[in-house]
Amino acid sequence: MGRLSIVAIILSFLSCTKDKIGPQCISCQEEQIQITATLLSDLLIINEGNFGSGSGSISRYNPQTKRVNNNLFLQANGTPIGNIAQSAFQIGTKAYVVINNSNKIEVIDINNFSSLHTITGFNSPRSFLPINQNTAYVTDLYANSIQIVNLNSNSITASIPLSGWTEDLLLHNDSVYVCDMTNDNLLIIDPNNNSLVDSIKVGESPNSIVIDKDSMIWIMCSGGFSSSNPKLIKFNPQTRTIETIFTFPNIAESPGNLKINATGDQLYFINSNIYKTSIYANSINTTPIITSNGNKFYEIGISPITEEIFISDAIDYIQDGIIFRYSSSGNLIHQFKTGVIPGHFLFID
Amino acid sequence: MRHTFLYFLLVNFLLLTLNSFSQKDAINITTFKVVEKKVLPAYKTTRFDSISKHNATNLAELLSNNSTVFIKSYGSGSLATASFRGTGASHTKVQWNGINLNSPMNGQIDFSLFPSFFFDDAEVHHGASGLIDGNGALGGSILMNSKETYAKGISANLNQSIGSFGIYITALRGAYSNKHWFLETKVYNNLSENNFTYINSTKRNKPTETQENAEFKQWGIQQAFYRKFKNSTLGGRIWYFNSDRNLPHTMLVSDNIENQTDKSLRNLIEWKGLSNRFQYRICSGFIKNGLIYENKLANIYSKNKSYLSDNNINTKFYLNNNFILNNDINIKYESAKADGYNENHTRFNSSWLFGLNKKIKRIDMNFFNRLIMVGKEFKPIAPSLGVRYQILKKEVLYIKANAGINYNYPTFNDLFWSPGGNKDLNPEEAQMSEIGFNFIKKLAKTSINTEITGFYSEVKDWIIWQPTEFGYWSPNNLKKVENKGVESTLTISTILSKLTVNNKISYAYTESTNKKTEKNLDNSVNKQLIYVPFHKLNYNLNLNYNKFTLNYNFNYTGQRFTTSDNNWYLPANFISNIHLARQIKLRNKTSAIFTLKVNNLLNQDYQSIAWRAIPGRNYLFSFSFNFN
Numbered sequence: 018m019g020r021l022s023i024v025a026i027i028l029s030f031l032s033c034t035k036d037k038i039g040p041q042c043i044s045c046q047e048e049q050i051q052i053t054a055t056l057l058s059d060l061l062i063i064n065e066g067n068f069g070s071g072s073g074s075i076s077r078y079n080p081q082t083k084r085v086n087n088n089l090f091l092q093a094n095g096t097p098i099g100n101i102a103q104s105a106f107q108i109g110t111k112a113y114v115v116i117n118n119s120n121k122i123e124v125i126d127i128n129n130f131s132s133l134h135t136i137t138g139f140n141s142p143r144s145f146l147p148i149n150q151n152t153a154y155v156t157d158l159y160a161n162s163i164q165i166v167n168l169n170s171n172s173i174t175a176s177i178p179l180s181g182w183t184e185d186l187l188l189h190n191d192s193v194y195v196c197d198m199t200n201d202n203l204l205i206i207d208p209n210n211n212s213l214v215d216s217i218k219v220g221e222s223p224n225s226i227v228i229d230k231d232s233m234i235w236i237m238c239s240g241g242f243s244s245s246n247p248k249l250i251k252f253n254p255q256t257r258t259i260e261t262i263f264t265f266p267n268i269a270e271s272p273g274n275l276k277i278n279a280t281g282d283q284l285y286f287i288n289s290n291i292y293k294t295s296i297y298a299n300s301i302n303t304t305p306i307i308t309s310n311g312n313k314f315y316e317i318g319i320s321p322i323t324e325e326i327f328i329s330d331a332i333d334y335i336q337d338g339i340i341f342r343y344s345s346s347g348n349l350i351h352q353f354k355t356g357v358i359p360g361h362f363l364f365i366d
Numbered sequence: 367m368r369h370t371f372l373y374f375l376l377v378n379f380l381l382l383t384l385n386s387f388s389q390k391d392a393i394n395i396t397t398f399k400v401v402e403k404k405v406l407p408a409y410k411t412t413r414f415d416s417i418s419k420h421n422a423t424n425l426a427e428l429l430s431n432n433s434t435v436f437i438k439s440y441g442s443g444s445l446a447t448a449s450f451r452g453t454g455a456s457h458t459k460v461q462w463n464g465i466n467l468n469s470p471m472n473g474q475i476d477f478s479l480f481p482s483f484f485f486d487d488a489e490v491h492h493g494a495s496g497l498i499d500g501n502g503a504l505g506g507s508i509l510m511n512s513k514e515t516y517a518k519g520i521s522a523n524l525n526q527s528i529g530s531f532g533i534y535i536t537a538l539r540g541a542y543s544n545k546h547w548f549l550e551t552k553v554y555n556n557l558s559e560n561n562f563t564y565i566n567s568t569k570r571n572k573p574t575e576t577q578e579n580a581e582f583k584q585w586g587i588q589q590a591f592y593r594k595f596k597n598s599t600l601g602g603r604i605w606y607f608n609s610d611r612n613l614p615h616t617m618l619v620s621d622n623i624e625n626q627t628d629k630s631l632r633n634l635i636e637w638k639g640l641s642n643r644f645q646y647r648i649c650s651g652f653i654k655n656g657l658i659y660e661n662k663l664a665n666i667y668s669k670n671k672s673y674l675s676d677n678n679i680n681t682k683f684y685l686n687n688n689f690i691l692n693n694d695i696n697i698k699y700e701s702a703k704a705d706g707y708n709e710n711h712t713r714f715n716s717s718w719l720f721g722l723n724k725k726i727k728r729i730d731m732n733f734f735n736r737l738i739m740v741g742k743e744f745k746p747i748a749p750s751l752g753v754r755y756q757i758l759k760k761e762v763l764y765i766k767a768n769a770g771i772n773y774n775y776p777t778f779n780d781l782f783w784s785p786g787g788n789k790d791l792n793p794e795e796a797q798m799s800e801i802g803f804n805f806i807k808k809l810a811k812t813s814i815n816t817e818i819t820g821f822y823s824e825v826k827d828w829i830i831w832q833p834t835e836f837g838y839w840s841p842n843n844l845k846k847v848e849n850k851g852v853e854s855t856l857t858i859s860t861i862l863s864k865l866t867v868n869n870k871i872s873y874a875y876t877e878s879t880n881k882k883t884e885k886n887l888d889n890s891v892n893k894q895l896i897y898v899p900f901h902k903l904n905y906n907l908n909l910n911y912n913k914f915t916l917n918y919n920f921n922y923t924g925q926r927f928t929t930s931d932n933n934w935y936l937p938a939n940f941i942s943n944i945h946l947a948r949q950i951k952l953r954n955k956t957s958a959i960f961t962l963k964v965n966n967l968l969n970q971d972y973q974s975i976a977w978r979a980i981p982g983r984n985y986l987f988s989f990s991f992n993f994n
Contacts, residue, residue: 037937039567040928040976070928071568071618071977096568097977100618119618132570137620140663159664242785242838271836289835311885313835334833335896336889336931357929 040072040097044337045088052086052093054128058322061127061363063102063114064356067335073102073116074356075130078340080325085353087337090114090123093130098123105363106145106153108168112363113145115155122155124171127365134171139164146186148193148208156183156195163195165211177211179204185225187234189254194234196223203236203252215257220248224273229296230281233260237275237286240268247272249286249301263301278345279321287314291328291347306347318362325350329359406723406732408752408768409495410802410819410853412872414488417908421917421945421963423535425488425510426477431919431943432904433490434853434874435508437477438897439974442560442981443582443611446477450505451493451821452849452878452898454828457504457774457794459496463512463603465634465651465676466500470700470713473502473777479609479628483525483537483554484588485510492853493821494750494770494798500696501717501738501748502774504796504825512603514548514592515541521994529963529986532559532581548592548601556584560614562981565971568617577979579623582611598639605632616977623663629656643684651676672702672778692721692734702778707787711778715740728756740775743793748772762806766819769799776841780829786840791829794843798823811861818854824881825849846882847895851875868908875901880930890930897975899924901938917945928976939972941965961988 066073099119140160181199220238290305456473496503592601721734750770802819901924
């Protein structure tokens with residue numbers, strides 16, 4: 018009799034065969050929506066996800082309605098976007114999403130989030146930047162090179178051999194400026210012949226780069242893991258010389274995520290708190306515009322339209338992160354949940 | 367190639383050993399019994415029968431298929447860690463013949479690196495009973511034990527297995543004993559291609575792909591030598607184990623070339639005996655672990671070495687039959703050198719356990735306290751109190767209850783990893799308690815043994831690694847975790863003339879929740895910890911008829927959350943395995959066993975860890991030849 022009940026238990030387990038394999042999301046069932054077209058002024062949030070877990074995702078936020086849509090790639094394609102969604106770049110109606118640990122770039126349609134192409138063959142890609150209509154550069158953590166991508170064939174065509182970790186990059190006046198994290202250099206590449214033209218020593222671990230309205234390049238150097246004082250560097254691309262070095266007083270500080278407003282006259286960065294500094298200031302502003310209050314700020318984005326400040330907080334890094342939306346003067350407007358480790362903002366224009 | 371050569375050398379060595387001790391001793395003496403560290407009756411323990419041990423390839427499989435311990439496995443041959451009553455991987459302590467094996471670097475054990483061939487029996491100490499095995503077991507402890515037998519002459523076993531996905535396992539055992547000596551040699555080799563196919567559900571159209579970069583090689587040798595005297599035994603064991611494996615990538619990654627080599631040399635020497643009312647065991651272990659991790663894509667080559675010297679003096683003094691005093695002194699010396707440390711780190715980790723066991727009529731009582739000294743830190747009080755009471759005079763029905771405190775000290779990685787290591791960490795502290803019933807009934811042809819235990823524990827200062835504002839990860843005493851649940855087992859054995867039927871079912875319900883947060887936005891508060899299933903159930907059916915054995919094993923693992931806010935989860939899975947064996951008596955002392963094992967009988971597609979591929983139905987055929 019006891020055996021019969023055991024058999025019954027087993028049968029009941031066997032009968033509940035489900036077709037669900039792999040991680041399932043509870044909030045996704047509530048969020049199931051007809052994906053609407055992305056609007057100008059919408060904000061895409063690229064959530065890295067946990068290493069190995071494939072929880073990378075794309076969220077969308079409408080600043081007018083304050084509506085949030087999460088897990089858009091998964092909903093549109095039925096598959097996860099990959100492992101560690103690092104960064105994204107918009108070209109027209111396409112977004113190029115760099116998936117670091119999955120060694121690929123997903124080219125998605127920003128209106129329905131379906132995957133249009135997958136560019137494969139990378140090593141550990143970090144940042145994507147188009148240098149002309151047909152070509153883009155992709156920096157890399159481990160490849161010791163920058164990959165050259167043909168945007169028509171969606172494939173890697175060549176690479177520029179370098180040494181070490183290349184991170185953030187920008188294009189200005191037919192030159193590409195690249196942060197070289199390993200060798201603490203600013204690299205200058207000629208996109209016409211894809212060759213390294215110059216490399217200039219900056220501070221330790223240059224992690225982000227922007228250009229201001231006077232065509233001056235700003236580079237944030239974190240100073241490594243407390244191994245040197247962090248530096249904010251103003252670089253003149255015309256003369257290829259460093260014009261000013263702002264040194265942070267505390268070696269334990271680790272500033273990063275340097276951003277600039279659309280006008281090109283105000284710099285923003287994270288150094289535990291959020292700081293805002295004019296490009297003409299004689300010293301770095303030591304009063305934060307937004308204090309962390311115990312939160313761990315992970316990434317910032319400055320709205321090109323409103324100059325509102327969007328800040329992400331990954332909380333414990335294994336749950337859905339939170340985005341704080343502040344006015345340009347530092348007042349909290351809204352906060353909302355996205356995906357695991359929100360690490361990149363893409364303002365649609 | 368080099369391995370093959372070494373392998374032949376080992377076989378020769380084994381044969382030589384056998385020849386030199388071929389003289390047989392016919393005198394039969396009663397085996398002198400030394401009662402080992404026996405867990406007191408007030409605590410929950412799980413012991414494994416020889417069939418379960420025989421059916422499991424390694425310790426991970428043994429625990430996963432036969433106990434309530436949840437094994438988090440990255441796949442065959444890959445890292446497997448244990449979660450026990452809701453606690454973390456470093457909260458389960460593992461011992462081999464009383465020697466602690468947990469790495470001083472991360473406090474963990476990879477359960478896939480312990481083939482069950484290398485131990486004779488295993489035991490699980492749940493909850494507060496782990497305190498008897500040393501500090502650090504906040505969930506419990508797992509013991510692998512070896513046995514010595516005397517006056518049995520020569521015995522030899524050869525086992526060859528061939529399985530799906532290029533599995534070749536060879537195990538050889540040779541032993542000799544007379545009334546004074548016991549010598550045993552074990553040699554093991556496991557080559558697995560592990561190139562199974564699976565459905566890659568991360569890709570559109572869900573293509574069938576072949577698992578890449580998952581092959582592994584394991585080999586090892588264990589030598590035992592024991593000499594028995596009138597009232598004592600002196601002996602030791604040497605165990606070398608080598609594992610070389612590629613680390614397969616997840617379904618989301620196209621190519622990744624990672625490799626890990628683990629080399630362990632474990633030596634132990636012991637002297638144990640009984641004189642009058644005094645029982646003792648003096649044991650010294652020396653362990654050397656080497657780990658090399660290589661990632662060609664990222665150009666990482668990381669070398670780690672750790673040494674562990676574990677020295678124990680365990681004594682028991684019988685004041686009378688019902689009153690026993692325990693004294694266990696443990697002096698451990700840990701040392702490690704890693705690419706992630708700035709220098710070589712060492713530490714003394716010592717403790718003294720004093721205990722009393724008293725039996726008054728139908729009551730069994732015990733109290734013990736462990737005094738701990740780790741580095742310069744001193745904890746004088748880590749006590750446990752347990753009571754068992756036989757409720758009915760004529761029936762074997764017990765009520766059991768116990769409570770205790772245990773501490774787990776931060777590992778070398780927690781303290782010294784550069785960057786990130788935090789020298790100011792506190793030890794994790796667990797307050798554990800349980801209450802249960804045990805009922806045993808023996809009828810003419812059937813016997814029943816059932817146990818139900820409710821447990822509650824609170825772990826304070828739980829160490830968690832998290833990214834810092836400086837860009838690197840660092841550990842902190844961040845969490846307070848409350849674990850509560852129920853463990854139950856039911857065994858029914860029936861003998862019907864030539865047929866023996868054995869049913870064993872075990873089930874655990876575990877609620878493991880985070881109670882503390884630094885910030886109010888944290889959604890992990892009062893949520894289940896990730897990768898801790900609420901439900902885990904095993905069922906084993908054993909049928910023995912004549913020389914046939916059939917084992918049916920069923921495992922159910924409930925849903926596990928993969929994010930701390932419990933928004934993402936892996937669905938429950940239920941896996942069946944079947945095992946058929948036929949024994950053939952060849953001659954007087956020789957026999958052969960043919961075994962066919964079918965794993966994942968129903969060809970379930972599931973994930974044990976997010977996006978890690980698992981093989982479908984697979985087969986393992988074994989032939990073993992025994993002489994004794």
